[in-house]
Amino acid sequence: SRGMSDQGALQPLIKRSMASTQNPKEGAELRTESPTEAGHKPADSATAFMAEPAAAAPAKKEAGIEPWKGISAVEMFWTLFSGLWFGFALQKAGVGNADVIRDQFTFKQNTMLVMFLSASATSLLAIAAMKTASESSKQAAEKAGKKYMSSATQGLFAVGIGGCLIGAGMAVAGTCPGTIWAQLGAGQPKALITFAGALVGAAIIALIHCYIVPFLKTIAPKSRTLASVTGLHPMVAALILLAIFAAVIIVVLVVPGAYKPLPGAADVFGYPYWHPIVGGVMVGLTQIPLTLGVGKNLGASTSFSVIVSNAFQLVGFNNDYTRPLIGGTSWWNxxxxxxxxxxxxxxxxxxxxxxxxxxxxxxxxEAFFGGILLLLGARLASGCTSGHGITGVGHGSLISIVGVAGIFAGGMVVAFPAYNN
Structure with missing residues (x-):
């Protein structure tokens, strides 16, 4: 009788073990949660570095083979439209040119600053417009904002250091995680080298992430939006940011010598480049089709982590950091x-x-090591110039403002002594 009682007590444990074996993904979720821009929490154990047991591999490899799985035809259309629009705007604004980005940090050429602030301001306005246009667009914008805030879980110290590394990488390589793709599209061969360096940077973070989780949480803010920190109404906080952005743009355009237009960019629709304000507005407007059509936020650096994570999976390695980025809808990035x-x-x-x-x-x-710095920084900061500077600022994120400040600080620290000639 006692033996039968013990056997009955063991039945729930046996069933749970069998369910975990039959469904590797469910088993992985029982064991740990995962840190991604989708909002998973990071693991707190060094065991996350180790690969999953062999039983989990088939389901993950199958997902990696079908990168389109889970992405609807409508989402694919809006992803296509948004991507083409975003890349076209970046290149037309001239920020796909390495010397334009590098010269920004010594303030020889302020094309990037004008474009960047125009994009951030437009993102703010676009998100505010979606929240007031209709109930459905309001829900979509609020959902996107919550998704961004839940993914940006790093502490202020990690975001600041990561931002500085991004800025240093931008000064060294003359690009950022988003403009690497614009440079590739514009036929710049050295962008391939930067791309390779960026993959190395993403791989390094994937391998060491479980060991640096305590660092990533250092100085975690109690409030994550500018409005909640200042006590202002979100719309008032947004208007203050807009006023600051507009003032800086006006100063740059009015002060003699502060803005030097690229060839053809003196006019609004110049040839071959457009005015950076036009390009920036176009970049900021990318938020609308992404939010309403795909339910996503603008960002570029996660794409490198997705590529690396799926490459690791092909050789039988995955951990808590890479696992959520394998296969399925993660390939949207x-x-x-x-x-x-x-x-x-x-x-x-x-x-x-x-x-x-x-x-x-x-x-x-410079292209290779700059690429490494870019992705080391972007993954430490949980965002890049697009993610923090355009999406994060658009949602009034405090850590995004810290990240952007770090980007410019890191870029200037490297550029002034090394490239100010």
């Missing part, structure tokens, strides 16, 4: 930037600027 590459190619070909700036003053070594 890659599809978006691939389409952005196509948009940049269309812009370059239509403006006769294909292969331009290949003789830029960025060496192969």
């Amino acid at each position: 890659v599809l978006f930037v691939v389409f952005a590459t196509g948009g940049a190619a269309l812009s370059a070909l239509s403006g006769n600027s294909w292969y331009a700036y290949d003789a830029m003053a960025v060496t192969e070594v």
Whole structure:
């Protein structure tokens, strides 16, 4: 009788074990949660570094083989449209040129600043407009905002350090995680080297992430929005940011010598480049189709982590950091930037600027190590210039403002002594 009682007590445990074996994904979820921009919490144990047991591999490999799985035809259409639009705008604004980005940090050329602030301001307005246009668009915008806030879980210290690394990488390589794809589309061969370096940076973070979780949580803010920190109404906080952005743009355009237009960009729709305000507005408007059509936020650096995570899976390695990025809808991030590459190619070909700036003053070594710095920083900060500077600022995120400040600080610290000649 006692033996039968013990056997009955063991039945729930046996059933749970069998369910975990039959459903590897469910078993993985029982064991741990995962840190991604989808909002998973990071693991707190070094055991996350170890690969999953062999039983989990088949389901994950199958998901990696079908990168489109879970992405509807409608979402694919809006991803295509948004990617083409985003890449076209980046290249037309001239920020796909390495020397333009590098010279921004020494303030020799403020094209990037004008474009960036225009994009951030437009993102703010676009998100505010979606929240007031209709109930459905309001729900979509609020859902996107919650998704962004839940993914940006890093502490202020990690975001600041990560931002500085992004800025340093931008100064060294003359690009950022988003404009790497625009440079590839515009036919710049050195962008391939930066791309390789970025993959290395993403791989390093994937391998060491479980060991740096305590660092990532250092100085975690109690409030994560500018409005909640200041006690202002969200609309008032947004208006203050808009006023600051507008004031800086006006100063840059009015002060003699502060803005030096690229060839053809003196006019609004110049040839081969457009005015950076036009390009920035176009970039900021990308938020609308992404939010309403796909339910996503604008960002570029996650795409590198998705590629690396699926590559690791092919050789039988995964951990708590890479596992949520394997297969399925995570490939949306890659599809978006691939389409952005196509948009940049269309812009370059239509403006006769294909292969331009290949003789830029960025060496192969700078391109590679700059790429590593970019992704090390972007993954530490949980966002890049697009994610923090455009999406995060658009949603009034406090850590995004810290991240952007870090980007400019890191870029200036590197650029002034190394490239101010």
